[in-house]
Amino acid sequence: MPPAMPAAQEEKDSTVQKQLPHRYDGVAKVTGKAKYAHEFEVPNPAYAVMVQSTIPSGSLKFIDQSAAAKAPGVLAVITPFNAPELPKPKPQPPARRHVTVFQEKDIWYNGQPIALVVAESLDQARYAATLLHITYNPPPAKLNFPGRLNEGRPPKQQGREPADSKRGDVPTNLSNSPTKIDVTYTTPVQNHNPMEPHATTAMWEGEKLTVHNSTQYIDGDRMTIARDLGIPMDNVQTVCPYTGGGFGSKGSTWSHVVLCAMAAKVVNRPVKLAVERGQMFGPVGTRPTTVQQIKLGAGPDGKLLAVQHDVIEHTSVMEDFLEPSAFQSRYLYDSKSNQTSHRLVETNLGVCTFQRAPGECTGTAAFESAMDELAFALKMDPLQLRLANYAEKDVEKDKPWTSKHLREAYQQASDRFGWSKRNATPGQTKEGNKLIGYGMATAIYGANRSASQATVRILPNGRAFVGAATQDLGTGTYTIMAQTAANALSLDPTLIDVKLGDSTLPKAPVSGGSQTAASVCPAIPDAALQALLKLSELAVNDPQSPLHGLTSADIDTKNGRLISKKDSSKSETYAAVLTRNGNQTVEGQGSAEPAQSHEAFTSQSWGAVFAEVAVDIDTHMPEVRRIVATYDIGTLMNTKTGINQLQGGIVWAVSTALHEESHIDPSTGRTANESLAEYHVPVNADIGTLDVTCLNIPDTKFNPLGARGIGEIGITGASAAVANAIFNATGKRIRDFPITPDKIMQAKSVTQSVA
Amino acid sequence: MNPFSYQRADTPEAALHAVTADRSAKFLGGGTNLVDLMKYNVEHPTALVDINHLSLSEITPGPNGGLSIGALVRNSDLANHREIVAGYPLLSQALLAGASAQLRNMATTGGNLLQRTRCYYFTDTAFPQCNKRMPGSGCGAIQGFNRIHAILGQTDKGANSPETCIATNPSDMSVAMSALNATVQVQGPKGKRSIPVRDFHRLPGATPQVDTVLRPDELITAVDLPSARFAKNSWYLKVRDRQSYAFALVSVAAGLELDGNTIKSAGFALGGVAHKPWHSPEAEHALIGQPATPDTFRKVADLALRGAKGYEHNEFKIELAKQSIVRALTVAAQGVQA
Numbered sequence A: 001m002p003p004a005m006p007a008a009q010e011e012k013d014s015t016v017q018k019q020l021p022h023r024y025d026g027v028a029k030v031t032g033k034a035k036y037a038h039e040f041e042v043p044n045p046a047y048a049v050m051v052q053s054t055i056p057s058g059s060l061k062f063i064d065q066s067a068a069a070k071a072p073g074v075l076a077v078i079t080p081f082n083a084p085e086l087p088k089p090k091p092q093p094p095a096r097r098h099v100t101v102f103q104e105k106d107i108w109y110n111g112q113p114i115a116l117v118v119a120e121s122l123d124q125a126r127y128a129a130t131l132l133h134i135t136y137n138p139p140p141a142k143l144n145f146p147g148r149l150n151e152g153r154p155p156k157q158q159g160r161e162p163a164d165s166k167r168g169d170v171p172t173n174l175s176n177s178p179t180k181i182d183v184t185y186t187t188p189v190q191n192h193n194p195m196e197p198h199a200t201t202a203m204w205e206g207e208k209l210t211v212h213n214s215t216q217y218i219d220g221d222r223m224t225i226a227r228d229l230g231i232p233m234d235n236v237q238t239v240c241p242y243t244g245g246g247f248g249s250k251g252s253t254w255s256h257v258v259l260c261a262m263a264a265k266v267v268n269r270p271v272k273l274a275v276e277r278g279q280m281f282g283p284v285g286t287r288p289t290t291v292q293q294i295k296l297g298a299g300p301d302g303k304l305l306a307v308q309h310d311v312i313e314h315t316s317v318m319e320d321f322l323e324p325s326a327f328q329s330r331y332l333y334d335s336k337s338n339q340t341s342h343r344l345v346e347t348n349l350g351v352c353t354f355q356r357a358p359g360e361c362t363g364t365a366a367f368e369s370a371m372d373e374l375a376f377a378l379k380m381d382p383l384q385l386r387l388a389n390y391a392e393k394d395v396e397k398d399k400p401w402t403s404k405h406l407r408e409a410y411q412q413a414s415d416r417f418g419w420s421k422r423n424a425t426p427g428q429t430k431e432g433n434k435l436i437g438y439g440m441a442t443a444i445y446g447a448n449r450s451a452s453q454a455t456v457r458i459l460p461n462g463r464a465f466v467g468a469a470t471q472d473l474g475t476g477t478y479t480i481m482a483q484t485a486a487n488a489l490s491l492d493p494t495l496i497d498v499k500l501g502d503s504t505l506p507k508a509p510v511s512g513g514s515q516t517a518a519s520v521c522p523a524i525p526d527a528a529l530q531a532l533l534k535l536s537e538l539a540v541n542d543p544q545s546p547l548h549g550l551t552s553a554d555i556d557t558k559n560g561r562l563i564s565k566k567d568s569s570k571s572e573t574y575a576a577v578l579t580r581n582g583n584q585t586v587e588g589q590g591s592a593e594p595a596q597s598h599e600a601f602t603s604q605s606w607g608a609v610f611a612e613v614a615v616d617i618d619t620h621m622p623e624v625r626r627i628v629a630t631y632d633i634g635t636l637m638n639t640k641t642g643i644n645q646l647q648g649g650i651v652w653a654v655s656t657a658l659h660e661e662s663h664i665d666p667s668t669g670r671t672a673n674e675s676l677a678e679y680h681v682p683v684n685a686d687i688g689t690l691d692v693t694c695l696n697i698p699d700t701k702f703n704p705l706g707a708r709g710i711g712e713i714g715i716t717g718a719s720a721a722v723a724n725a726i727f728n729a730t731g732k733r734i735r736d737f738p739i740t741p742d743k744i745m746q747a748k749s750v751t752q753s754v755a
Numbered sequence B: 001m002n003p004f005s006y007q008r009a010d011t012p013e014a015a016l017h018a019v020t021a022d023r024s025a026k027f028l029g030g031g032t033n034l035v036d037l038m039k040y041n042v043e044h045p046t047a048l049v050d051i052n053h054l055s056l057s058e059i060t061p062g063p064n065g066g067l068s069i070g071a072l073v074r075n076s077d078l079a080n081h082r083e084i085v086a087g088y089p090l091l092s093q094a095l096l097a098g099a100s101a102q103l104r105n106m107a108t109t110g111g112n113l114l115q116r117t118r119c120y121y122f123t124d125t126a127f128p129q130c131n132k133r134m135p136g137s138g139c140g141a142i143q144g145f146n147r148i149h150a151i152l153g154q155t156d157k158g159a160n161s162p163e164t165c166i167a168t169n170p171s172d173m174s175v176a177m178s179a180l181n182a183t184v185q186v187q188g189p190k191g192k193r194s195i196p197v198r199d200f201h202r203l204p205g206a207t208p209q210v211d212t213v214l215r216p217d218e219l220i221t222a223v224d225l226p227s228a229r230f231a232k233n234s235w236y237l238k239v240r241d242r243q244s245y246a247f248a249l250v251s252v253a254a255g256l257e258l259d260g261n262t263i264k265s266a267g268f269a270l271g272g273v274a275h276k277p278w279h280s281p282e283a284e285h286a287l288i289g290q291p292a293t294p295d296t297f298r299k300v301a302d303l304a305l306r307g308a309k310g311y312e313h314n315e316f317k318i319e320l321a322k323q324s325i326v327r328a329l330t331v332a333a334q335g336v337q338a
């Protein structure tokens, strides 16, 4: 920190920013000007098609490419039998996953990339791909997950927390609990399906490689590509100004990225590789299927005496990945004792990976349903049960929260929803042929933050520039970067130009864990400060400036002007200083990282979600009529993009509750429904009304902006709220997600009166 | 997708000539099914004969007071046609329950009748077994994931039999047309013929690769609807996994002609349960002369599902179909229009 600090930084409250009324990138997107990875123009591109294995396990015997190689337009057929040999780096998740780049002939899952056909046109490549004749040695595969739960073992590496935890004496407390439940929930394999499937364009110019890749982590791509290809990092530039959704799947660098660069080298010209929709089910990560046993014990007042949450899930035989479904159960509520575990069962399916709220999504779906079961067993209102167990601190770690206002969230959302009108007895509220139910749940997601850098430039034309090697997944990064820079520079946000998605910009972390806002934005005021300092120095040293002779410490900033603190009549615009001084631009580099003092606290985001569902008594089709939710996520930096993130999360939670599942064929391990016609996600008609608000109470102990990140919490809790509403409507508890009409029809109601 | 030639036909005769000349040629309607299957490498015609420019896009008065629907009338135009909405709401409802607005804007009446099954083992060439796609290879579905599969009229001789097929016909429109007892008009190199829609689609029998009785060198020119009998009392009920844009788990097309509370005549078919729109003459007959009561409908539901057999993932369809039949007939009897 320089000794002379411009006043610009003193009182600037970065928790109250002027908002951009529209998305920074909105016009570019709706007019088609925003370019995605596959759309970048490169000279004379060739097109690559990825060919996948059709067996789940074993090895390749031979790939006969004679017919394919002769097909019109074919430039190369690259397979494990002829691929360039690459150095063998150690897997280093998450920057590098165990992916297959044709260095071995082993097959670990059905759908594994095993060949690349490169041709003059996409159609030629696709046709030639059908001409490959592939033979295998197929040993038996490990596929039956439910039948092999006893093979569960602890993960080989520890994640952000230990896989198992124990606080107090759960068995004794359970047996002493007057009311207890012991229930098992299951969640299926899901595949991220962002609107923009993965795509890569790779171009070599001599030793230099430029890769346009749809990603959540341009710097991670750069590291992985360099390491996999055995070339210096400085020779690789990765570019991704727009990511058409990622949801975690684009946080890792998968085979197609490296293969595309490899192909460009082999055919000696730029290559484009678009992953097809059907290829989204396997080679680019999945959410594992989980089996979650939950035991809860409570006293007559509803106080939790014991919480036990044991998770078994599948993992790929290639690599461990833990979806930590029980982590949140350690601190979501106060409880006398608490015990959790996670076990992995190796399976011949594609690598599991981060998928929106990995852990909390599946974990709250099960746990918050179990809490509803406990409330029913206690004959207690589900909201009262949550309040009775309100965690005033992080009981697990015995640390205070940086900020927690969940009570207000419960209050606001339940009032708007009309929770008091709920009939506690299930199956009683009927409208025509429909049974109506109300359900609620708590939403929770961690608050993450990593080190980040940023550049800010003040330009002679009255505008300013902010840049960082971060990503915008459609989430609003551009928008809040502009706002944060504007706030720090005392400019209107419409005067800020933003650049991101280019690895030549200052380093930023992966856009995962809802951390981009909380990581990147705090670096911007620092960079702005450096730029303003340079600007002030120019002014005070410039005899033509009204501020001449002052020191930077005497200078304030307002509306794009430097102003003397002592005499506000002395001022001039940034642009005036810069134009007079040779039309120059001043630049500041900034960085920010989590404060050490943060170790003393725990930070979590919270939310209260209420759902109304109608279930048809004959067709058993559930229909979500409305969801009302209030979130405590710290500062809401931009209303439009923030609320939209939360709504999107809720929509996916409805999907998790009612629709979404990758159906794995039991004998081949292939995803049967690998298209958006058959892999169901909600359509408009499935989502009634969404009423989402934020408390907007800054958490400045977490970071100076007070913002805790917003991308993932929406998917948590809401699935259980929907499931609990179905129970309230029908008296039927379906513990196997998604809750489809057939399961509702076949379930038994706890009430006699309902069929 | 394989390389193919494209040609545009301007008369039915030219279209027929083009497909007779090339045995692996196919007509191109809206292309919403055929082109997808070509991309998946399931269909590989060497020539596409574009029939979109034939003058078969009109809905005209048909024989005996009915309507004649040209084979190229788009699903959306048909669903919203004034006389269809007024006289055959069942058909309109069925069409609007299918696919999405964009798909319905492209899909043609003829193409819809010929859309192929959504069986995963059929549409994904990586699966080693499918008698419909590769005759003689066996059936991947019967021991695989068979939630969307048939419970009635299927051929089940074990996974490795060349005859086994438990696929369903996915069309909503065809179910309504079956209930309405429509007739398909076709034209071939040897002239024209009429095929009752109830006989148009086949059960798999011993040749699951054959979906319909239409010969490869025949062109559908129209579908004729008999005079409207069920305008007041009909209902198309589609049970599915989401509120829109999903194929039916089970669907019911129900039309009743009532005299007071007594059923004078009925048209009734099921979707999502068989290799063809399931029309049970027995069940339909059991409605005639009976009071329109839940009791009657339950009996009919049991009759319609007689002999049904489910598999690991679709057993539920038997009960779901019964409940849906009762509901659809009840709503039809009440005369609710929506």
Ligand SMILES: Cc1cc2nc3c(=O)[nH]c(=O)nc-3n(C[C@H](O)[C@H](O)[C@H](O)COP(=O)(O)OP(=O)(O)OC[C@H]3O[C@@H](n4cnc5c(N)ncnc54)[C@H](O)[C@@H]3O)c2cc1C
Residues within 6 Å of the ligand: A677, B026, B027, B028, B029, B030, B031, B032, B033, B034, B035, B036, B051, B071, B072, B097, B098, B099, B100, B103, B106, B107, B108, B109, B110, B111, B112, B113, B114, B115, B170, B171, B172, B173, B218, B219, B220, B221, B245, B246, B247, B248
């Ligand atoms: C995502 C998705 C969801 C869908 N959901 C539904 C749904 O819920 N319910 C539903 O019913 N349908 C649904 N469909 C299917 C849709 O209705 C069919 O794809 C459509 O009706 C086919 O019509 P088309 O004109 O595009 O046929 P095409 O694809 O052009 O042709 C299909 C077949 O018919 C042949 N053909 C076409 N016209 C003639 C003719 N006049 N004479 C002889 N042969 C002919 C073609 O050669 C081809 O073999 C869905 C489709 C998709 C892609």
Ligand code: SF4
Residues within 6 Å of the ligand: B117, B119, B120, B121, B122, B129, B130, B131, B132, B133, B138, B139, B140, B141, B142, B164, B165, B166, B167, B208
């Ligand atoms: S059910 Fe029919 S279409 Fe499906 S795999 Fe079996 S034979 Fe093929």
